[in-house]
Amino acid sequence: MASSVLRLVSSFCGMVLDDESDSSRFYMAAHELVENLIKHSSGPEVSLELALEEGDGARVLAIRARNEASPERLRDVERRLSALRSASDPVKHYDELIRETAMVEGVSGLGLARVRAEGGLDVDYTIEGNKLTIIAHAPVARWRVDEQLKG
Template identity: 80%
Template sequence: MASGVLRLVSTFCSMVLDDANVSSRFYMAAHELAENITKYSTGPRVSLELALEEAESACVMKIRARNEASPERLREVERRLLTLKSADDPVKHYDALICETAMVEGVSGLGLARVRAEGGLDVDYSIVGNELTITAHAPIGRWRVDEQPKA
């Protein structure tokens, strides 16, 4: 299922974005979020949304992942996300996580840090009950929809 979703993300990005670098950053974020959904969801309700929204000064691309998770997992992901969001230097934070988790088997927790460090995307989250929503987003340059002639 995740590979099909990723193909859709890739197709969407190639249709609306002029910049292959921006497309690859959002593809990577979608990959990391889809992987988290499939690994850590405890229920059948999952979603991965991709949106291109017009803001006052720029267009913003957003990828939003939702899933249900155990209370223990929610506490752990919230701890990681608070640390990630408060990191002054996302690349240094990512590098430190790589060193910390290099010898640990199982869960590395690198995916969201990678989205912020390598992808340059902001990461927000919310937890309501047992549902986790993670949103990766960034302003983008021009998008192709603006360039299409009006009928």
């Protein structure tokens, strides 16, 4: 099912974004978020949403991943995301996480740090009860709709 969702994301990005680099960054972010949904959901309710938004004079593409998680998982992800958001240098933070987890077998916890460091996307989150929403977002240069409106 993950590959079907990612094909849909790739098609969506290809249709609406006018920059292949933007498409690649958002595909990578969606891939990491889908992996997290598969690995860490504790209930049947999961969703992945892509939204083109206008705000503060910029056009933004946002990917929202929602799922239910155990209290332990929510504490862990909140700790990781808080550290990620407060890191002044996302690449340095990512490199440190790679060194810390290099010898840990199983879960690396690098995906969201990769989204911020390699993809240049901001990563936000909300926790309401046992529901976690992670939002990866960034401005995009141009949407294909710009060209359609000119024509």
